[in-house]
Amino acid sequence: MFNLKNKKLIPFLIAVFLLIFLAISITILRTPILALSRPPFSLAAFLQREAGGLIFYHHNLVENERLNKEIALLKYKFNGLNEIYLENTRLKNSLSFKQKSSLRVIAARVIIRPADNWSSGLIIDKGSSQGIRKGLAVATYLGLAGRIVETTGSTAKMMLLNDPSLGVSALVQRSRQEGLVCGTLGANLIMKYLPEDADIKLEDTIISSGLNATYPKGLLIGTVVDIGRDFSGLSRFAVVKPAVELSNIEEVLVIIP
Amino acid sequence: MKLSTLAVILAALGLFQLTFLHYFRVFGVQPDLFLVGVVLASLFLEGRLAIIFSITLGIFKDAFSPAAFGLDILLFGLWSFLIVKITRKVSIEDNLSATLLIFIIALLQNIASGLSLAYSGNFIPPGIFLRAVFLGALYTALVLPLLLKIIKVKIR
Numbered sequence: 001m002f003n004l005k006n007k008k009l010i011p012f013l014i015a016v017f018l019l020i021f022l023a024i025s026i027t028i029l030r031t032p033i034l035a036l037s038r039p040p041f042s043l044a045a046f047l048q049r050e051a052g053g054l055i056f057y058h059h060n061l062v063e064n065e066r067l068n069k070e071i072a073l074l075k076y077k078f079n080g081l082n083e084i085y086l087e088n089t090r091l092k093n094s095l096s097f098k099q100k101s102s103l104r105v106i107a108a109r110v111i112i113r114p115a116d117n118w119s120s121g122l123i124i125d126k127g128s129s130q131g132i133r134k135g136l137a138v139a140t141y142l143g144l145a146g147r148i149v150e151t152t153g154s155t156a157k158m159m160l161l162n163d164p165s166l167g168v169s170a171l172v173q174r175s176r177q178e179g180l181v182c183g184t185l186g187a188n189l190i191m192k193y194l195p196e197d198a199d200i201k202l203e204d205t206i207i208s209s210g211l212n213a214t215y216p217k218g219l220l221i222g223t224v225v226d227i228g229r230d231f232s233g234l235s236r237f238a239v240v241k242p243a244v245e246l247s248n249i250e251e252v253l254v255i256i257p
Numbered sequence: 258m259k260l261s262t263l264a265v266i267l268a269a270l271g272l273f274q275l276t277f278l279h280y281f282r283v284f285g286v287q288p289d290l291f292l293v294g295v296v297l298a299s300l301f302l303e304g305r306l307a308i309i310f311s312i313t314l315g316i317f318k319d320a321f322s323p324a325a326f327g328l329d330i331l332l333f334g335l336w337s338f339l340i341v342k343i344t345r346k347v348s349i350e351d352n353l354s355a356t357l358l359i360f361i362i363a364l365l366q367n368i369a370s371g372l373s374l375a376y377s378g379n380f381i382p383p384g385i386f387l388r389a390v391f392l393g394a395l396y397t398a399l400v401l402p403l404l405l406k407i408i409k410v411k412i413r
Contacts, residue, residue, distance in 0.1 A: 114322075118371060164374060
């Protein structure tokens, strides 16, 4: 069928083998080939883009405006959804606290923040008509947050744990050492009246002792971050990092004993 | 400045103080916009009206505070009275003088609030006390020129 002479057959076979060899070794060759062809192809693409930009200028302008509007709308929707997602997470956590806890709780939202630097009070959107009364403990799903100090029909004023005028009878979960946790207006709390030989260490968990009827026993207050000695030298104190982020509370649970 | 305009501005300041201002806390301290309102009212309104306005602001502020005693009602009235008296003798004609005035008042207000808290048996660490007194006063003072710029009003 093929009338190839011996002289022509040899170069033909060499060419076939070379092609087969190139086909097999293309993965090795691809990298340098692409590297070499990149500058001219890039330049060509750039010119093509610029030319297209000049030609379709008006179309692109209108398209750009439309897409910007769409982006703004999507951003707005995304932010809204993100807020719903965060709220959902918080409420889910609150609900699981509600389900885990044997206590009866009323969920409420914070509507007003502290007015000055000398007190830590919040106002929530539930009041005496929902069963909230003065003296009840307030928590979040993370732990104890404060106490109700005043109520109206539809709102209640709560004092946060970091207010200096609030004291909570507490104990060290590990050693059952008792003390009084008070606010300092700062980010941390202080556990006072610890005896000189108190069994307390850094990272110890502090919970409510239940000695004060207001606060149910076992509510998480925080973790010990520092231990010091009183000015008098007669007792020690511990600096406690609250479990609840007191500056960013949005929803709370009022505990009905 | 008209009374109604000032009332609207102060209502907006109050609303901002009680809702969004905690996002602007620096080292755990926020400015006292109610006190800024007292100074504005005392500088722009007629004497008696300014004092009544300041006491109203004090009532408003103490209404949202968990403290049992309304110290701000007394202090705001006092500051307003003093500002009215001072401005009759000394003219406050530029923003710098007004800023200095509000810094001194905020400092005195913070010292009074802090001491009343401390003397009622509450322990406040000295560092936090000083931070709230000085930084709080400075922050409050710095808000006044900014606010005057926003509402585009010059001190008379």
